[in-house]
Amino acid sequence: MIRVQPVPEPAQFDSKVRQPGNAWLAQINDTTVRPKDLWSHFLSDLADGFGNRCGYRAMWDTDGTVDHYLSCKNHRHLAYEWSNYRFSSGSVNSSKKNLDNLTLDPFEVDDNWFEVIFPSFQLVLTNNVPTNMRDKAQFTLDRLKLRNGNKVREARRLYYGLYRDGKITLEGLRTFAPQVARAVERAQALNEPLP
Secondary structure, eight states, X not given: OOOOOOOOOOTTHIIIIIHHHHHHHHHOOOTTSOOOOOGGGGHHHHHHHTTTBOTTTOSBOTTEEEEESSOTTXXXXXXXXXXXXXXXXXXXXXXXXXXXXXXXXXTTOOGGGEEEETTTTEEEEOTTSOGGGHHHHHHHHHHTTTTTOHHHHHHHHHHHHHHHTTSSOHHHHHHHXXXXXXXXXXXXHXXXXXX
């Protein structure tokens, strides 16, 4: 994970999502009914604000979804609030489920809390994670399979391979997989061999 700045609310979000969504919620008394999806119309705005990177994997994602950081199940009143949306890969969003209070928010992390290590391409906690956030950070890594999930490690390897083979520059690697780029820069600064 890397820090993501909150994305400004699009101009027409209130009239196209918040107002009709909250009106819909007021009519439906059954809390087991999932809120009507009005937010996907603004998925591209959210993706752009996240640099088209999943807020949790911190890598380019062309098939991302709107994640309700505080889930619709636990916080139904936030279903149509822009400030509650995060851009996320579909598999991460599915893994996160309704575990709101246990999962880190991409808006609350600092860039130096996590690092990719070579040659495993695992994501690990650094000593910069505040003590009061360590359990939440570790839970997030494990639950969302960010540390050593096969798919996420393969994606990191893929982007690194593109860089190693000269198909993208270090700047390109920063765009697609910034944590992998930082691992390269760290290894270069320490004169460590790259995989």
